[in-house]
Amino acid sequence: MGVAALAIDYDATDEELAAVSGEFETQSPEAVLRWAFEEFGPDVALATGFGAEGCVLIDMVARITKGARIFYLDTDLLFPETYALRDQLEARYGIRFERRATRLSLSTQAAALGERLWEREPDRCCHLRKVEPLREVLTGLRAWITAIRRDQTAARVSAGIVERDQRFGLIKINPLAGWSGESVWEYIRKYDVPYNLLYDHGYESIGCAPCTSPVQIGEDPREGRWRGSCKTECGLHK
Ligand code: SF4
DSSP: OOGGGGGOOOTHHHHHHOOOOHHHHTTTTHHHHHHHHHHGGGEEEEEOOOHHHHHHHHHHHHHHHHSSEHHHHHHHOOHHHHHHHHHHHHHHOOOEEEEOSSOOOOOHHHHHHOOOOOHHHHHHHHHHIIIHHHHHTTTHHHHEEOOOTTSSSSSGGGGSEEETTTTEEEEETTTTTTHHHHHHHHHHHHTTTOOOGGGGGGGGOOGGGBBBEEEEEETGGGGSOOOOOSOOOOOOOO
């Protein structure tokens, strides 16, 4: 049975999900995206943090449809270069990203929980500023699309192209799960996709400014995130 014939939703069986995901292993990310928009219509959205992988997906989505929902989580702590890239992508593709954020301002957070929460309790800070806003947007969706790749972290190694997201209760689609970092940059060069200029200054994985630093030659790309702590994920993809 071809994937187009398989209707998938959160209550699909493990076998059905595995069948769809398995078929997409040999297909392009664009084919996965086309299927996702046909299958879920307005009930699917792409999440982006404006990393290199996210920029690739934004370019692919813009070639397929102008009507897709694309959102980002604004912690109010992103780099100026990231906000500039957001504006550049909007102008290039003629799209508008949906901003999702906590209602807790940084000053209110500091007054309630102390200054620089990210230095003392990064899990709590990520939960407040990323996970809760994400939960809010995902509540209204049947599926979400992410830019994760399997080789980024230990937690992502087993990511399927299409899988059940038990944490948030919907389908999760990872069109680039099988891609390498080299494939991402090849695509960016081939299509002249805008990317975060911090990549040209030693940054390999870019999140909030207080928790992101450049990496040295030989370091794992995500070692620049929450440097000095064992934390490797914000809690969005556990
Ligand atoms: S990455 Fe750092 S600053 Fe951003 S939400 Fe997480 S702990 Fe807070």
